[in-house]
Amino acid sequence: MARITASVYTSHVPAIGAALDLGKSGEPYWQPVFKGYEASKAWMQANTPDVIFLVYNDHATAFSLDMIPTFAIGCADEFQPADEGWGPRPVPVVKGHPELAAHIAHSVIQDDFDLTIVNKMDVDHGLTVPLSLMFGQPAADKFAWPCPIIPFAVNVVQYPVPSGRRCFNLGRAIRKAIASFDRPLNVQIWGTGGMSHQLQGPRAGLINREFDTAFLDQLIADPEALAKKPHIDYVREAGSEGIELVMWLVARGAMGDESSAGAPKVVHRFYHVPASNTAVGHLILENT
Ligand code: DHB
Numbered sequence: 465m466a467r468i469t470a471s472v473y474t475s476h477v478p479a480i481g482a483a484l485d486l487g488k489s490g491e492p493y494w495q496p497v498f499k500g501y502e503a504s505k506a507w508m509q510a511n512t513p514d515v516i517f518l519v520y521n522d523h524a525t526a527f528s529l530d531m532i533p534t535f536a537i538g539c540a541d542e543f544q545p546a547d548e549g550w551g552p553r554p555v556p557v558v559k560g561h562p563e564l565a566a567h568i569a570h571s572v573i574q575d576d577f578d579l580t581i582v583n584k585m586d587v588d589h590g591l592t593v594p595l596s597l598m599f600g601q602p603a604a605d606k607f608a609w610p611c612p613i614i615p616f617a618v619n620v621v622q623y624p625v626p627s628g629r630r631c632f633n634l635g636r637a638i639r640k641a642i643a644s645f646d647r648p649l650n651v652q653i654w655g656t657g658g659m660s661h662q663l664q665g666p667r668a669g670l671i672n673r674e675f676d677t678a679f680l681d682q683l684i685a686d687p688e689a690l691a692k693k694p695h696i697d698y699v700r701e702a703g704s705e706g707i708e709l710v711m712w713l714v715a716r717g718a719m720g721d722e723s724s725a726g727a728p729k730v731v732h733r734f735y736h737v738p739a740s741n742t743a744v745g746h747l748i749l750e751n752t
């Protein structure tokens with residue numbers, strides 16, 4: 465059977481992608497950010513999974529105000545890096561895993577979560593920047609991500625957005641779905657976005673280190689209690705785009721430590737301010 469071995473949490477700041485693509489990662493501004501991911505890249509090399517289930521949000525790239533799915537699962541063979549206004553990032557095409565994605569869709573929908581099935585979708589910085597942070601830039605002679613990726617988009621852009629509690633319970637349903645897939649796959653689940661940031665209005669530039677630190681502590685130690693935090697608390701304390709953090713609860717809900725061998729192991733934790741307008745947070749948890 466397939467199983468979830470680890471979860472990865474990270475911010476997805478688009479300027480990080482631009483810094484990598486334009487060869488600026490060695491600059492003093494960016495050095496501390498990329499330093500925080502060096503251990504993660506080494507860990508990824510040693511722990512490359514068979515599939516990544518990547519929870520992220522689309523930023524009006526694949527979806528517009530014409531159509532806003534709350535939860536969308538990518539079931540295609542492949543997904544193109546999107547053009548977000550400066551041309552597509554020079555990163556590989558994302559290869560999907562249609563069989564596992566279809567199985568998860570079936571199981572999770574029968575478990576009463578409404579997913580939108582997506583068979584064609586471009587993927588923006590919300591998905592490609594976490595891949596770049598964890599894998600680095602793929603070499604020109606082997607221009608591919610190291611494993612298939614199932615994109616899972618959550619609407620955190622247009623209100624109403626799903627609650628943290630629903631995201632956490634959805635993670636539990638995804639865990640159950642993966643555990644019932646009849647192939648011995650090592651699967652990682654990633655939760656992306658956040659941490660505190662606000663991109664617009666009078667509070668643009670808001671960062672709340674205290675909130676972020678408490679969020680990381682509670683995500684590790686008591687995610688079920690954290691899942692009760694109402695969405696308005698994220699917006700008030702972590703800024704309008706801080707709501708992206710509910711996606712971390714999908715990944716944490718899929719770790720399933722309530723039902724199995726105890727709390728996951730913290731492999732790596734990192735926090736840095738600033739990167740663009742954003743506090744960067746990052747965590748790797750392994751199932752024990
Ligand atoms: C920034 C952060 C984001 O999460 C995003 O989607 C766009 C921009 C920023 O910090 O600039």
Ligand code: FE
Nearest residue numbers: 476590657708
């Ligand atoms: Fe974002």
